[in-house]
Amino acid sequence: MSDVSEGRLHEGALALDCDVVVVGSGAGGMVAVTILAESGLDVLVLEEGKRLHAAVHGKMRQSQSLRHIWRDGGMSMAFGTDGTPAINVTMGVGVGGSSMVTGGVCLRVPEGILAPWSRELGLEELTPDGMDPYYREVERAVHVEEVPVEMQSRSTQLFGEGAAALGHPIRPLTRNTKGCNGCGRCNFGCPEQAKMSVDLSYLPRLLAAGGRIWSDCLVQKVVHEGGRATGVRGRLLNRPGRKRGDRFEVRAKVVLVACGGLHTPVLLKSSGLAPFGSQVGRNLTLHPGFRVFAAFDEEVRGWEGAMQSAYTDAFEEDHVTLMSLFIPGSVIAATMPGAGPKHHARAATLPHIAMFGAMVHDEGPGVVRRGIGREPFTTYRMSKKDRAAMYRGIRLLAETFLAAGAKQLYLPVLGEDVFSPDRYRSFELERVPGARIECSSQHPLGSCQMSRSAGEGGVDPDGKLWDAENVFVCDGSVIPTSLGVNPQLTIMAMATRIAQKLRGRYRALARRAA
Numbered sequence: 001m002s003d004v005s006e007g008r009l010h011e012g013a014l015a016l017d018c019d020v021v022v023v024g025s026g027a028g029g030m031v032a033v034t035i036l037a038e039s040g041l042d043v044l045v046l047e048e049g050k051r052l053h054a055a056v057h058g059k060m061r062q063s064q065s066l067r068h069i070w071r072d073g074g075m076s077m078a079f080g081t082d083g084t085p086a087i088n089v090t091m092g093v094g095v096g097g098s099s100m101v102t103g104g105v106c107l108r109v110p111e112g113i114l115a116p117w118s119r120e121l122g123l124e125e126l127t128p129d130g131m132d133p134y135y136r137e138v139e140r141a142v143h144v145e146e147v148p149v150e151m152q153s154r155s156t157q158l159f160g161e162g163a164a165a166l167g168h169p170i171r172p173l174t175r176n177t178k179g180c181n182g183c184g185r186c187n188f189g190c191p192e193q194a195k196m197s198v199d200l201s202y203l204p205r206l207l208a209a210g211g212r213i214w215s216d217c218l219v220q221k222v223v224h225e226g227g228r229a230t231g232v233r234g235r236l237l238n239r240p241g242r243k244r245g246d247r248f249e250v251r252a253k254v255v256l257v258a259c260g261g262l263h264t265p266v267l268l269k270s271s272g273l274a275p276f277g278s279q280v281g282r283n284l285t286l287h288p289g290f291r292v293f294a295a296f297d298e299e300v301r302g303w304e305g306a307m308q309s310a311y312t313d314a315f316e317e318d319h320v321t322l323m324s325l326f327i328p329g330s331v332i333a334a335t336m337p338g339a340g341p342k343h344h345a346r347a348a349t350l351p352h353i354a355m356f357g358a359m360v361h362d363e364g365p366g367v368v369r370r371g372i373g374r375e376p377f378t379t380y381r382m383s384k385k386d387r388a389a390m391y392r393g394i395r396l397l398a399e400t401f402l403a404a405g406a407k408q409l410y411l412p413v414l415g416e417d418v419f420s421p422d423r424y425r426s427f428e429l430e431r432v433p434g435a436r437i438e439c440s441s442q443h444p445l446g447s448c449q450m451s452r453s454a455g456e457g458g459v460d461p462d463g464k465l466w467d468a469e470n471v472f473v474c475d476g477s478v479i480p481t482s483l484g485v486n487p488q489l490t491i492m493a494m495a496t497r498i499a500q501k502l503r504g505r506y507r508a509l510a511r512r513a514a
Contacts, residue, residue, distance in 0.1 A: 026097020029258030153305030162404030261444030284366030358393030361484030
């Protein structure tokens with residue numbers, strides 16, 4: 001069984017032919033292409049990033065992982081407008097895409113969010129019952145299991161004690177793991193290869209079915225004529241992000257774009273497949289996220305245990321989900337206030353620090369435009385409801401830690417020192433401008449959202465681009481609304497559905513191309 005072909009090792013121009021070419025190898029693209037390969041189609045995947053084996057990634061230092069697998073070293077930005085914070089958007093780049101840099105959380109969309117897709121958006125097949133078989137297929141493939149309570153870190157346990165005291169107990173998360181020992185570094189490479197990212201769960205199936213995959217291939221254009229795509233063109237890279245002179249061209253009967261919520265719209269726009277008035281690049285949601293650190297008298301050692309193990313959706317009516325996490329100590333220390341000896345003293349308290357996060361089930365919207373070169377320029381504006389949820393989430397985190405006995409709080413507010421309980425209670429958080437809030441996102445969604453008409457979204461209910469006959473989109477950009485929970489499982493389930501729909505209509509597309 002052959003492995004991945006590396007574009008950086010190829011000399012000269014490259015020309016290939018296939019039935020279906022897939023741009024991107026993350027949770028959407030890898031799942032869809034595997035299903036198509038197992039159906040007997042000649043498929044080819046093109047991935048901009050490198051091929052980094054999970055065993056190698058698992059031995060890397062965090063700084064190495066950021067350099068090799070995280071796009072822009074984890075520093076991509078969505079620029080806030082009208083009182084919205086600047087949002088750090090983290091994404092993966094490599095064979096496996098962002099599935100390599102997640103905490104492994106796999107949750108189905110709550111029925112209260114999924115049901116309106118059919119009832120209000122006219123996407124008649126996207127009901128809880130309609131999506132169930134796709135969810136079940138993915139859950140089996142990536143081994144979704146509940147995180148054992150004994151794998152919770154002391155950081156999570158402390159938050160859980162506070163949550164129980166306030167009447168909103170946390171519950172276990174489900175993740176795509178097999179043989180996890182709770183080392184706490186899921187998004188920087190699993191030393192045990194226990195996180196079943198798509199490079200471990202789907203790539204072997206793709207290769208066994210005869211599928212081909214090339215890394216180090218930057219697709220710059222979908223080639224099309226008369227409303228039909230004929231393939232893609234681009235450049236080979238000698239390492240992620242650096243151009244080489246050698247070009248490639250792939251001729252295909254069908255093009256499947258799966259570059260993610262920020263880069264899929266850019267490729268479509270660069271290819272002339274988003275005419276004036278198109279919804280491509282609009283309707284972006286991000287699940288803006290925040291964290292609160294809390295210092296306790298006891299030694300917490302929050303890095304011991306699963307990185308993400310528990311959550312509560314008790315505040316969905318407030319558009320807030322609270323979720324456990326513990327990021328590397330070096331990252332925590334870098335965000336602590338102070339400088340010099342003062343900062344050193346604060347960082348020395350790290351063993352006593354607990355952490356929990358919140359994310360907003362947002363309305364947005366954001367817009368993805370073509371930036372300089374090949375990168376997106378993303379702007380994002382929170383609605384009034386989103387901003388209220390942001391402050392509500394930070395309050396919930398802080399007050400839950402205080403209920404657990406925290407002695408100090410570190411809020412995600414730029415320019416503020418550590419908070420004692422008394423200082424926190426008198427602090428007017430809601431009067432802090434959005435620009436001063438530290439905010440991040442791991443879930444760019446909806447920028448080519450699925451819709452019943454071209455005036456409402458970028459793709460039709462089967463994932464086909466409204467403005468091209470044989471171009472499909474298969475990643476987080478097609479998700480119709482913000483989800484309020486981590487989207488990985490839903491992206492994979494949607495990819496399964498789109499692939500099965502495409503498989504059903506492929507013969508007709510192939511006849512027209514002949």
